[in-house]
Amino acid sequence: MAGSNNQKSKKSSFFRILIVFLTFVFGLSLILSYLASFISPDKIWIVAFFGISYPFLLLINLLFFLYWLLLRKLYFIIPLLIILIGWIHLRSLIGVHKSMKKVDTTQLIKVISYNVRNFDLYNYKKGWELNFEKRNKIFDLIKKESANIICFQEFCYDATGKFSTLDTLIKFQKAIYFQTEYTNDPKSVNKFGVATFSKYPIIHKGKIIFTPKTNNVCIFSDVIINKDTVRIYNVHFESIKLSKEDIDLAEDLSHINKPEGNKVELKEKSVRLLKRLKNAFIKRAPQARLVANSIDKCKYPIILCGDFNDTPTSYVYHLVSSRLIDSFVESGRGFGQTYIGLLPTFRIDYIFYSNEFKSLAFQTIHNNLSDHYPIISDIKKK
Template sequence: MKKLSWFNRVVLWINIVLTVLTVISYILPFMAPKVFPILSVFTLVMPLMLVFNAIFFVYWLLQFKRQMLLSGLVLLLGITFVSKLYRFSSKDREPVSGDFTLMSYNVRLFNLYNWLPDTDIAKKIPAFVKEQNPDVLCLQEYNKVGNNSFSQYKHSFIYTPDKQSGQAIYSRFPIIGTGDIQFPGSANNVVYADIKKGKDTIRVYSMHLQSIKISPDIHENIDEQKSKVIFYRISEAFKRQQLQAEIVQQHKNECHHPMIICGDLNNSAFSYVYRSVKGNMNDAFEEAGGGFGRSYNYKYYPARIDYIFTDENIEVKKYETFSKFINSDHFPIMTRLGFTKEED
């Protein structure tokens, strides 16, 4: 410490504070948000913490200072979190007979309230889906505007409890069972369909968990009072999400079919909610994705809040985020899957 310049001493103290906050954020996914609701907000900024730790590591490394060990050890301890943030290469295995594709997309009511100036979005989304041609399609924030737009699918389950917003599952394969999961005190929900593919029956869950109600332009005109409101709103949403995630966890524990869970969790991959819903399933992005996997159209932050989780005996062969298709506040995500073994 004595050999450091005054500037490097300041940098070191900032580095130490960041290290402590990062270690705390590593623990938060294992702690229920209702215990420390305000602290749970830190999981949203963990990607920035990891980036800043990497910057500090390089800063000290270039000076050959042993202080590089501080952020270096933190990054090493959080290596599993780094893989959730960024994948350096994607996987794309050759398709084989028996593979199938699934797309998940929050369509934001097909722009019903003209959030975007384009008036043709209700036509562009079905056209895009037809072009990508997924075998199974899961749509969140679905509206009856889309009822006659996906005629290429013979089987569907459409659920719109408030006649305005709901969810839909479309499938090329027969749907032999359907259902929904209602959350107390919330308009959000989960729908599921048991899909028959050859000899296999797959349960596909499509979910839309509690929104934190933060718009993409949150960074504009922010002040102290607004910051307090935002923190409170996020912490309250996280508490609701915890209850919803635990309901989903209990429901899927009673399912005896291979499962795929997809949809909009409205939370990061570093959260208790993500960990609770995912359980021991595979994250398709981690298995075959590349880059940040950004699924929410926030200008300055690579937010990944939409997911596809797969059963352990379902292999993820390809994963793609369509981040250039801007017709909602979310981007479509799609994966190609195959069974590693036949269902008994």
């Protein structure tokens, strides 16, 4: 009888030691996720993986906090303090603002940022008819919102006119001022890149080329708003370039436990996915430095839209937004996720602005017209 009690006591002691150990391990992991904002992935890439894991590490630490609190053990202080240290990251994850009251809309600058995935040009599941259907629904959305400034990433233009995008947008949106930059072969019939449409006159256009071989780019348009010059940045940072197999692996991990699952093949696919993430982390760092350098030199008020392909705990986000304000943090609600595909809790699309502005409202439109949700911000000059 005594031996049985001793055995139970040893198991209980081992379990408690294990939980204490895990509390410290995941607490340290959460701290490393905070450091991801300050450490460039092209210097130490491993930290970026902690940064992208922030929402999950936060949840685990919250569970440890509740566990120790229920047991009335002082260990609850460890996860609590670590969570509070990262308060600024928590604010960028969850918006807590109320709905905007009715205001004078005459002075508002309505901004849309939207990665349209080439208007679904390459979705052949139902043939070309589906492509036109998705494209037209995106057009209807843009027309309904009637924004002053629209920034598209993964914008496509068909030079043959069979899959019209540019001309149609100019016509019904009445955004006669626009800037496009295509990153693929200029001789190609289908062109892909970014596009900015404005109801305000564009007096100057510029671009930031990352590298000659990348499909990503940043453009900026100087527009006149109420006699003031405002610079509009539209950026698309390095994509992860996931294949269909990568997405299937990430989104449907349940097949791992199936007897027919090939564990060797699964391991190879997992390693390939991690390599893609690593390479994208590394490539985005110098791209972000180029954009941040341009922002530092800019003498005008700024509005920046973009698909960063990175989260608010990333080096890219921290670097680019150091002089800017995140519209979601200022006026958003909920989790604000903008990506529908791999790990759909991620917010990787943003609208920023400089101190001359304030955001009165932020909205994420949940639809399935792309693998990104469009985001909208109502901005006003202070």
